[in-house]
Amino acid sequence: MREPFTLEGTHVRLEPLHPRHLDDLLEAAGGDRSWFGYTWVPADRPSMAGYVDQAMARAEAGDQVAFATRSLALDRIVGSTRYYDLQQWDWSTIEDGATPAPGGGGLDLVSIGHTWLGPAAQRTPVNSEAKLLMLDHAFTRWGVRAVRLQTDARNRRSRTAIARIGCTLDGVLRADRPASDGTVRDSAVFSMLSAEWPEARRRLVERLAY
DSSP: OOOOOOOOOOSSEEEEOGGHHHHHHHHHHOOOOGGGGSSOOOOOOHHHHHHHHHHHHHHHHTTTTEEEEEETTEEEEEEEEEEEEOOOOOOOOTTTSOOOOOOOOOOOOEEEEEEOHHHHHHHSSSHHHHHHHHHIIIIIISSOOOEEEEEEETTTHHHHHHHTTTEEEEEEEEEEOTTSSSEEEEEEEEEEEEHHHHHHHHHHHHHHOO
């Protein structure tokens, strides 16, 4: 298990996901659910409680790092996001001297996902700044070589947002998993490399008008 940590910027604070966030998450997930599009978001207390419990179990196992997303402007929880698929590659078979220097956090690759925001936080700086904070932590603190993000291939709004961050579309995995609407999902997979992050970060900071 990785020690829980908080990431905070001007518009958003990412707090370690905890059962105390349950009521706030339920409120954020209520109302007009058409905003969630192709993203599965728990709709009732039992499913949200299971969602939180599962995320915390994965965090305990060291597989994920889950957050509740707090809008600082609204001063309330507006959604959730997490790191997952934390990978430390096996370099033991590589000849001595040929192994790249390990990152500071011992990780080579992570994914960012399981992200959703309630209607009140849509089209605000919350998502962009959350991605900025998470990407920066992954590259500068953990020293990863790449970060991946993926979405339902049909979700044009999400694909546009990921590309706007500076990620590159690596391809589409066909028939990748069940989709939130009960169909079979094709997943659009994006990535950003560590060498690309400084310029992407500069553009993101400019967009957020820091």
